[in-house]
Amino acid sequence: MATTSEHSAAAGDLRQFLKELEDENDLLVIKEEVDPAMELAAITRRVYETEEKAPLFENIKGRQGDGLFRVLGAPVGLSRVPGQRLGRIAKSLGLPSTASGKEIIDKINSARGLQPLDPTKVATGPVKEHKLFNDDIDLTTLPTPLLHQHDGGKFIETFGMHIVQTPDGSWTNWSITRAMTHDKRHLVGPIIPKQDIGVIYQMWKDKGQDMPWALCFGVPPAAIMVGGMPIPKGVDEAGFIGALVGKPVDVVKCETNDIRVPANAEIVFEGTVSISETAPEGPMMEYHGHVWPGQSKQCPLFKVNAITYRTDPILPICITGRATEESHTLWALTIAAEVLHLCQSAGLPIQMAWCPFESHAIWYVIQVDRQKLRALKTNMADFCTKLGHVVFGSKPGWYMGKVFLVGEDVDPTNLRDVIWAESTRCEPGTSEFLFDEYGNIPLIPYVGHGVKPERNHKKVVKCCMLPCEFEDEELAWKVGSFRGSYPADVQALVERKWEEYGFQSV
Ligand SMILES: Cc1cc2nc3c(=O)[nH]c(=O)nc-3n(C[C@H](O)[C@H](O)[C@H](O)COP(=O)(O)O)c2cc1C
Numbered sequence: 101m102a103t104t105s106e107h108s109a110a111a112g113d114l115r116q117f118l119k120e121l122e123d124e125n126d127l128l129v130i131k132e133e134v135d136p137a138m139e140l141a142a143i144t145r146r147v148y149e150t151e152e153k154a155p156l157f158e159n160i161k162g163r164q165g166d167g168l169f170r171v172l173g174a175p176v177g178l179s180r181v182p183g184q185r186l187g188r189i190a191k192s193l194g195l196p197s198t199a200s201g202k203e204i205i206d207k208i209n210s211a212r213g214l215q216p217l218d219p220t221k222v223a224t225g226p227v228k229e230h231k232l233f234n235d236d237i238d239l240t241t242l243p244t245p246l247l248h249q250h251d252g253g254k255f256i257e258t259f260g261m262h263i264v265q266t267p268d269g270s271w272t273n274w275s276i277t278r279a280m281t282h283d284k285r286h287l288v289g290p291i292i293p294k295q296d297i298g299v300i301y302q303m304w305k306d307k308g309q310d311m312p313w314a315l316c317f318g319v320p321p322a323a324i325m326v327g328g329m330p331i332p333k334g335v336d337e338a339g340f341i342g343a344l345v346g347k348p349v350d351v352v353k354c355e356t357n358d359i360r361v362p363a364n365a366e367i368v369f370e371g372t373v374s375i376s377e378t379a380p381e382g383p384m385m386e387y388h389g390h391v392w393p394g395q396s397k398q399c400p401l402f403k404v405n406a407i408t409y410r411t412d413p414i415l416p417i418c419i420t421g422r423a424t425e426e427s428h429t430l431w432a433l434t435i436a437a438e439v440l441h442l443c444q445s446a447g448l449p450i451q452m453a454w455c456p457f458e459s460h461a462i463w464y465v466i467q468v469d470r471q472k473l474r475a476l477k478t479n480m481a482d483f484c485t486k487l488g489h490v491v492f493g494s495k496p497g498w499y500m501g502k503v504f505l506v507g508e509d510v511d512p513t514n515l516r517d518v519i520w521a522e523s524t525r526c527e528p529g530t531s532e533f534l535f536d537e538y539g540n541i542p543l544i545p546y547v548g549h550g551v552k553p554e555r556n557h558k559k560v561v562k563c564c565m566l567p568c569e570f571e572d573e574e575l576a577w578k579v580g581s582f583r584g585s586y587p588a589d590v591q592a593l594v595e596r597k598w599e600e601y602g603f604q605s606v
Pocket residue numbers: 258259273274275276277278279290292294295296297327328329330331418426427430431
């Protein structure tokens with residue numbers, strides 16, 4: 101049995117993470133040559149859809165020797181290993197691979213009560229083993245995979261972490277946002293003004309200077325988890341990650357600017373983001389499983405002035421599309437954790453939040469603590485209205501379309517439970533509370549491509565609880581199920597004799 105610090109080691113180091121996945125039979129090292137012109141991506145997509153082992157591609161057509169790069173697919177996909185479906189998420193956070201959804205959400209939020217552990221500055225690290233500068237860099241010669249046939253280009257950045265800093269150096273943001281190869285020395289990618297990278301980019305624009313930048317691939321698994329999490333503006337992800345893992349992240353200075361990057365990252369691109377030059381970008385298949393071919397947008401250019409990398413480096417990738425990929429296992433779950441924290445900070449009696457993977461980061465299931473709810477002496481309309489303002493008015497609320505409020509008898513991580521509660525207890529109209537004062541991320545298909553509203557597209561709180569659940573101490577109903585419809589001794593008898601009857605063990 102591994103100790104807690106052994107679990108943290110995988111969260112702090114991608115190579116340790118991969119070694120443990122291999123030991124647990126959840127990694128497949130593919131030595132056969134694979135074509136980056138879609139074969140690699142198609143394999144990875146099938147891996148997500150079959151919940152197969154994470155593929156590590158070692159022999160990519162066009163790769164030169166021991167240099168750039170091997171590719172890791174589905175780094176935080178779901179797992180087929182029995183009892184470890186959420187194992188890669190759990191391991192990324194320093195938990196045992198058998199952790200439950202609730203343990204994962206609680207672990208993310210446990211870092212909030214702790215003192216942030218600022219990164220430790222070190223002189224050098226594995227990421228400095230190899231260095232390329234200026235005209236020695238040619239991004240177009242790298243074996244970058246084409247991820248989907250309708251993408252507008254080759255997206256090298258789908259699971260790396262951008263690092264940018266405010267001009268006064270007081271706030272450093274680590275975050276994931278996609279980028280596509282543009283030419284020998286440039287990437288191109290969207291910078292959304294609502295996101296922290298966009299807020300910092302605007303500060304550099306106001307100053308009239310290109311933004312110093314680094315993009316780090318193969319960072320500690322806990323770092324990429326938090327890089328995809330909407331933590332409050334002004335908070336450094338690095339300190340949060342240190343608290344989460346129980347150890348500061350070692351960081352080393354870039355060669356060409358003052359940004360510090362994780363010393364054990366696999367590959368780092370460093371340079372600047374132009375405040376004036378743009379180029380067409382996209383489209384790229386999105387996290388909700390739709391793409392509108394041919395629709396590109398002008399986006400800022402990212403100039404690469406240096407690349408540093410480890411020997412035999414690894415590029416992790418995410419092949420976005422229908423569930424379940426990292427947009428769902430990482431982004432949506434960290435949104436759920438953030439929302440749980442925001443509800444609790446607002447004094448709401450909420451004990452768990454989750455995003456069913458199948459909802460593609462759009463549904464959030466929020467579970468009440470009924471004893472505390474009853475003590476509030478509130479009712480469905482007042483409570484759901486308050487909840488909606490707290491949730492939808494928040495930073496992560498912009499990404500969230502639909503909230504399902506459930507009682508304690510419904511497990512938010514069990515979609516069957518959620519559908520049962522919604523269909524049986526949520527009355528169309530009466531138990532649904534609409535909000536149109538808050539905007540929505542336009543990427544949601546019904547927002548970007550739906551009927552144009554008078555004001556904003558609506559969001560909804562669906563109350564999947566009956567009015568009596570706000571008042572009664574004991575629920576008056578009983579549940580029709582194996583657990584609900586039979587006394588404990590009958591359940592135990594049937595379980596004991598299950599295989600004797602001729603059934604397979606459960
Ligand atoms: C695999 C993955 C890919 C992502 N890609 C993008 C992206 O291309 N554009 C984007 O705006 N956000 C993307 N995100 C979400 C952001 O990383 C997330 O909203 C993050 O909280 C933004 O950083 P901030 O909290 O610093 O604003 C992605 C998240 C994940 C997990």
